[in-house]
Amino acid sequence: METAKKDGFFQKYCESLRKSITQNEFNDFAQLDSGEKRFSFINGLKSIVTELKLAREFNGKSLERSLDLKNLGNKSFQKESWNEALAYYNLCYMATPESNESEKAIILANRSAALYHMEKYDLALKDIQRAIRLQYPKELMYKLTERKARCYLGKKDHVKALECFKETLPALDNCKLPLERRQKLERDAQIMINLLPKNIEAEKKLAKGRKPVPAEPKKPAVPEFYTEKGLYFDYSSEEGRFAKTNVDLKPNTIVLVEKPHVSVLLEEYSKTHCSTCFKRVSVPVCCPKCSDVVFCSEDCESSANSGYHKYECGFLPIFWKSGASITCHMALRIITQQSEEYFLQLRPELDGLTSEQTDKLKHDDYRKIYKLVTHEETRSAEDFFQRTLMATLLNACLTLGGFYKTKEAESFIGGLLLHNLQLLQFNAHEISELQREDDRDVGKSVFIGGGLYPTLALFNHSCEPGVTRYYKGNSVCVRSVRSIAAGSMIGENYGPLFTQTPRDERRATLLNQYRFSCNCRACSENWPLFSEMDDTVLRFKCDGGKICSNVLLIPSEINEFMIKCTDCGEHTNIMKGLKLVQDTETMFKLATKMHSAGEIEAALYKYVEEMNTLDEVLVPPYRDYHLCQQGLRSCMLEYGNRYVKFVTKK
Numbered sequence: 023m024e025t026a027k028k029d030g031f032f033q034k035y036c037e038s039l040r041k042s043i044t045q046n047e048f049n050d051f052a053q054l055d056s057g058e059k060r061f062s063f064i065n066g067l068k069s070i071v072t073e074l075k076l077a078r079e080f081n082g083k084s085l086e087r088s089l090d091l092k093n094l095g096n097k098s099f100q101k102e103s104w105n106e107a108l109a110y111y112n113l114c115y116m117a118t119p120e121s122n123e124s125e126k127a128i129i130l131a132n133r134s135a136a137l138y139h140m141e142k143y144d145l146a147l148k149d150i151q152r153a154i155r156l157q158y159p160k161e162l163m164y165k166l167t168e169r170k171a172r173c174y175l176g177k178k179d180h181v182k183a184l185e186c187f188k189e190t191l192p193a194l195d196n197c198k199l200p201l202e203r204r205q206k207l208e209r210d211a212q213i214m215i216n217l218l219p220k221n222i223e224a225e226k227k228l229a230k231g232r233k234p235v236p237a238e239p240k241k242p243a244v245p246e247f248y249t250e251k252g253l254y255f256d257y258s259s260e261e262g263r264f265a266k267t268n269v270d271l272k273p274n275t276i277v278l279v280e281k282p283h284v285s286v287l288l289e290e291y292s293k294t295h296c297s298t299c300f301k302r303v304s305v306p307v308c309c310p311k312c313s314d315v316v317f318c319s320e321d322c323e324s325s326a327n328s329g330y331h332k333y334e335c336g337f338l339p340i341f342w343k344s345g346a347s348i349t350c351h352m353a354l355r356i357i358t359q360q361s362e363e364y365f366l367q368l369r370p371e372l373d374g375l376t377s378e379q380t381d382k383l384k385h386d387d388y389r390k391i392y393k394l395v396t397h398e399e400t401r402s403a404e405d406f407f408q409r410t411l412m413a414t415l416l417n418a419c420l421t422l423g424g425f426y427k428t429k430e431a432e433s434f435i436g437g438l439l440l441h442n443l444q445l446l447q448f449n450a451h452e453i454s455e456l457q458r459e460d461d462r463d464v465g466k467s468v469f470i471g472g473g474l475y476p477t478l479a480l481f482n483h484s485c486e487p488g489v490t491r492y493y494k495g496n497s498v499c500v501r502s503v504r505s506i507a508a509g510s511m512i513g514e515n516y517g518p519l520f521t522q523t524p525r526d527e528r529r530a531t532l533l534n535q536y537r538f539s540c541n542c543r544a545c546s547e548n549w550p551l552f553s554e555m556d557d558t559v560l561r562f563k564c565d566g567g568k569i570c571s572n573v574l575l576i577p578s579e580i581n582e583f584m585i586k587c588t589d590c591g592e593h594t595n596i597m598k599g600l601k602l603v604q605d606t607e608t609m610f611k612l613a614t615k616m617h618s619a620g621e622i623e624a625a626l627y628k629y630v631e632e633m634n635t636l637d638e639v640l641v642p643p644y645r646d647y648h649l650c651q652q653g654l655r656s657c658m659l660e661y662g663n664r665y666v667k668f669v670t671k672k
């Protein structure tokens with residue numbers, strides 16, 4: 023990844039600073055042999071803060087804008103356009119300045135009303151709670167207690183609903199409504215107060231006679247860290263460290279689940295996804311000071327505001343305008359998510375760390391990532407110049423954000439920023455999300471941010487990868503997509519696949535971007551591209567006993583697949599207990615809604631591998647054809663040892 027886009031201010035500043043220094047000065051810089059020295063040199067040239075007039079920006083908050091948005095929200099609400107009202111209230115909440123607490127309380131209360139009408143009772147209850155915490159006006163409090171009661175009614179929690187209707191009566195004492203209106207509300211609440219105890223009694227009686235319903239099993243939380251027991255890391259002088267297995271791995275095996283050491287959203291997703299955990303957010307919790315990020319919960323907001331966001335708040339607009347790449351933001355976040363003392367404490371041991379020591383550490387320990395590949399020895403002085411200048415821009419954010427308590431820490435942390443920029447270039451991963459295109463039945467994988475996964479970063483590349491990655495929030499899951507024999511390397515893919523890109527081009531890209539020459543099986547045997555494979559078609563025996571030439575793989579609701587013969591219409595259930603999914607439209611909906619892309623792929627591969635009689639597959643275009651075809655083909659190669667082309671059903 024490049025340090026910065028051409029159209030941002032950083033690139034221009036970098037070029038002008040480079041021109042302003044003499045060749046002798048540049049030669050002196052080129053001689054330097056540590057990150058700390060490089061940082062001090064560039065940081066000492068000119069003050070980047072003064073040159074670029076850097077200061078925190080909080081342009082997104084304005085009471086005027088907030089009131090305008092509230093009016094728009096209220097208009098949509100009156101039209102009963104609940105979704106539209108919610109969208110305006112969200113924007114309005116984000117735009118409200120920190121000091122306007124009572125205004126914020128009113129907006130949250132309005133948002134709770136929209137959510138109530140959308141039957142999102144839990145979310146409405148949360149907003150009511152937030153409004154109450156922010157000193158919602160006493161004279162209007164009856165509205166919230168009554169809405170709370172109705173939310174509990176919606177949730178069929180009659181006991182809590184009764185409590186809230188009871189709270190409504192004293193709350194009405196503070197209201198400023200005309201007497202008639204107030205009496206009407208009191209009567210309504212009283213009706214419910216009289217009615218609900220009977221319901222509660224009846225429910226109790228019914229419950230006595232009924233067998234207790236077992237609670238729904240909770241979905242297991244994504245583990246912080248999991249590895250397949252056969253996974254280990256080997257080393258060679260040409261390839262560095264790389265992942266291997268000491269057991270046979272079947273397709274679809276989870277090889278690794280890992281939380282990132284650091285992860286950052288792209289600007290485009292900073293207001294639709296939680297900045298801390300990457301969950302998509304429809305009812306955001308905002309930062310009190312800036313309107314550049316959103317959170318999915320108070321927990322994520324407070325962990326951000328007591329940590330990384332405390333220093334980054336107000337700098338994101340500058341960062342985005344600078345054109346700095348997401349890896350630069352990650353280099354900064356690695357620092358802002360810890361404290362100055364944390365790094366100063368680690369300082370004496372960083373350079374002496376060994377993999378035996380770091381392998382045992384947790385993902386959030388800086389020592390775990392410090393020794394990742396940087397290819398420092400192959401870098402040019404120009405490369406160092408640009409990256410070091412970026413480190414000074416990141417450092418300006420730390421200085422202005424109040425990160426430093428001691429001036430002496432600056433050059434050390436500046437050196438770490440430069441180190442982070444180098445290691446992220448080769449070890450960071452794009453984080454993607456499976457999104458469904460509006461009116462189409464096709465899901466696509468969309469790049470939403472970047473992450474650094476300390477264990478995944480040790481996997482080497484193969485143009486015929488053995489695994490695929492997908493994400494849950496910002497956690498990565500790595501699954502095998504074909505059989506991998508004990509003793510083999512587990513290769514992941516850095517970009518070029520053998521089915522799509524000719525060997526020389528693949529090798530050139532990898533050499534340029536990752537500084538190695540690829541010798542994977544597909545490269546050394548020079549396998550043909552997908553477009554060069556022959557169209558051999560064999561036939562699959564369907565359940566109807568006939569031999570049919572067209573078969574379609576259909577994902578079911580439970581991440582398993584069946585085959586539909588498109589000639590005779592028979593279905594073959596390849597796993598027991600599967601629900602039949604009859605039409606392709608439902609299939610696509612299920613595929614894109616219920617499964618992540620990686621899971622679908624991995625499961626597809628598994629079943630293709632199990633059906634070694636199958637030669638032609640019509641691959642449904644539910645996502646990215648290439649990966650799908652590539653995976654299927656490589657499964658077939660293991661069986662038939664010949665090249666088979668898969669036909670894609672458009």
Ligand SMILES: C[S@@+](CC[C@H](N)C(=O)[O-])C[C@H]1O[C@@H](n2cnc3c(N)ncnc32)[C@H](O)[C@@H]1O
Nearest residue numbers: 261262263395448449479480481482483536538
């Ligand atoms: C993400 S790291 C992978 C782990 C790395 N081998 C290590 O020792 O930390 C990427 C770097 O690993 C090396 N690498 C990755 N795949 C390779 C391969 N197939 N052959 C040789 N070197 C490879 C390259 O130096 C590349 O820049």
